[in-house]
Amino acid sequence: MASQPTPAPAANDNAARETLSITDNRTGKTYQVPIRDGTIRAMDLRQIKTDAEDFGLMTYDPAFMNTASTRSSITFIDGDKGILRYRGYPIEQLAEKSNFLETAYLILYGELPTEAQYKDWEYKILHRTFLHENIKMVMQAFRYDAHPMGMFISTVAALSTYYPESAQVGDPEVRFKQITRLIAKVPTIAAFSYRHIRGLPYVYPDNDLSYTGNFLRMLDMMTQVKYEPDPVKAHALDVLFILHADHEQNCGTNAMRAIGSSQVDPYSAMAGAAAALYGPLHGGANEEVLKMLTQIEHVKNVPAFIEKVKKGEGRLMGFGHRVYKNYDPRAKIIKRTADQVFQTTGVNPLLEIALELERIALQDDYFVSRKLYPNVDFYSGLIYQAMGFPVAFFPVLFAIPRTVGWLAQWV
Incomplete structure (x- = not known):
């Protein structure tokens, strides 16, 4: 039957x-x-x-260890499987086939733009890159050795005084304009802070270039009549910016949401989010990786360092993640990108130490059983250093793409 x-x-x-x-x-x-x-x-x-x-x-849940503070369809993470998606799109596909501005549109609007939508979006961003001359004077008033992230935070906050209409957060049209302004102007602010600490004159944007190409120009241009950005470096920044655009309800994002809930303008709210990112436990992890690799000094010292870590006498920076209990998908992409960058800049001398550290750790049951795999910070600092960025500039490089994630969570 x-x-x-x-x-x-x-x-x-x-x-x-x-x-x-x-x-x-x-x-x-x-x-x-x-x-x-x-x-x-x-x-x-x-x-x-x-x-x-x-x-x-x-x-009672200090640090939101087991608390969901909002419902969101922006970013999906499965830490056990090592999955990261923006609006349903795997991060691997976006890093390979998209660019940062296209991904920014996706994060903010929920879908990839059509060709016409992208052209309109790109135009709006690239033609709002200039800063008011008074804002430039504000930045020039900082000490010659001011930390670039401190300059970045202060300048973003100061923008609210130049765009008083931004306080009308209930008006969708006003909100949209501030979103495009912020995405457009953060590379300019970042580049000006970089030139400031190097004692160089600020370089104005060139709206004929791509988003990352224009950023490289404002950073590096000296006496060239027409600056042509290195396509490998521009692509590497596109990939790194995509990987850092959003990552659920982290410290900076929670700050953006909490401050924004008072209905303050987005410039003030984002200054608070950037201040959270300034902290070494949030935006300074890749700097700690470089410090660790420098202290190891030579590849021959890696086994002894690993043993010290296992005895509790040191920390393995750039391994493990609060969310990911598998190989961070962003780390795999960054490792491939690093290979491309090093072909142009030359190999970072710390790379050999990093590769050996990764090889031993991934074969050691002590780390495997604890699900300690390389995260996004393990290789990103090596790329930034190879491209010539000072360590103090790393959190600023993080803040540029994360602006998109903060605004998507705010709006």
Whole structure:
């Protein structure tokens, strides 16, 4: 006799299964709390009280270790499988086939632009790159050795005084204009801060160049009549900017959302997000990798360093991630990009140490069992250093692409 199909559960059975039963042993009362997308609302716990005078049960979760603060369709991460997607597109595909401005459009609008949409978007960005001359004077007033990230944060905040209409955050048209302004102007601010610490005159944008090509020109141009950016370096920046554009609800993004919730203008909110990124535990990880590699000094010292780490006498920087429990997909892409850059700039002398460190660690059960794999910071610092950027400039290079993610989460 053929088996009979199992009847589908009744609708009320499904509803009952999507709840959490909580028994308060203090009172003996049981509560049914709805479950949605694998979460419960913290406010649903407020009903659990010992008496009428009790405020109600609260959650305690320092650092948001197990708290979802928002629903978002912007970025998807599966840390166990090493998956990262923007708006459903795998990061590998975007890094290979897209450029930063196209990816920025995707993150902000939820879909890749048509050819006509991209041309309009690119035009709006590339023709808003100039800064008001007074803003340039503000930057010139910083000490000659001012930290570029401090200059970046202060200048972004100062933009709010030049665009007072940006306070009208409820107006979609005004919001859109500020978004394009910020994406357009952050490379200019970054480049001016770079020239400032080198004691060089600021270079104005050239809107005939690509987004990353124009950035390289503002950084490096000296006496050339017409600067032609290195296509390998421009492509490398495109890839690095794509990889750093967004990464869910991290420290800087939470700062952007928290400050933005007061309905302040986006320049002020983004200055706060950039300040969070300035911290060494957020935007300074690739600098720590370079320090570690420099301290190891030579490839022959790697095995001894690994043993020290296993004994708790040192830290393996650039390995492991709070989210990823597999090989960070961004690290694989950066490693390929590094090979292309080094063919142009010459191999970073620290690369041999890094490769040997990765080889040994990935074969050692101590690190494999703890799911400590290379992350995005392990190779990014090596690329930036090979391209001639000082370590102090690394967080600024992070802030340029993350501007897109912050604005997408804010808007």
